[in-house]
Amino acid sequence: MGLAYADIEMENLFTRRVFKNRSPVDSGAVFFTIPDHIAVQLGFDLTEVSAREVVLADGSRKMVPMVGPLRAHFADRYCDLSAPAMGDKPLFGAVPMEMMDLVLHPASQRLTVNPASPYAPVALAK
Numbered sequence: 001m002g003l004a005y006a007d008i009e010m011e012n013l014f015t016r017r018v019f020k021n022r023s024p025v026d027s028g029a030v031f032f033t034i035p036d037h038i039a040v041q042l043g044f045d046l047t048e049v050s051a052r053e054v055v056l057a058d059g060s061r062k063m064v065p066m067v068g069p070l071r072a073h074f075a076d077r078y079c080d081l082s083a084p085a086m087g088d089k090p091l092f093g094a095v096p097m098e099m100m101d102l103v104l105h106p107a108s109q110r111l112t113v114n115p116a117s118p119y120a121p122v123a124l125a126k
Contacts, residue, residue: 004112009073015043029093039085
């Protein structure tokens with residue numbers, strides 16, 4: 001089993017700037033994270049946003065800027081969210097996958113629309 005990647009489009013909902021990227025997909029990560037340089041290209045000022053403490057994979061804690069509102073697009077679906085600005089490349093985590101009703105297939109290393117709801121995302125509200 002290797003890393004899964006997906007073509008993700010990110011959009012700053014204030015400036016309407018768009019950035020397209022082939023992002024790693026990790027169902028063990030919570031957020032959709034974007035690096036500082038992409039946040040700046042999208043028009044976010046990292047000195048004027050709120051910060052949030054995050055716990056990294058090694059258990060350490062770090063304060064990072066939270067940018068948004070950001071719209072993430074995959075296939076014909078999207079979700080609006082805030083994203084921690086951190087790391088050296090975007091990382092597509094479980095929250096946007098759930099929000100867009102996507103399924104990660106680790107064996108084939110593919111992210112797809114949930115076949116149980118192929119035309120519109122369905123969200124659990126319980």
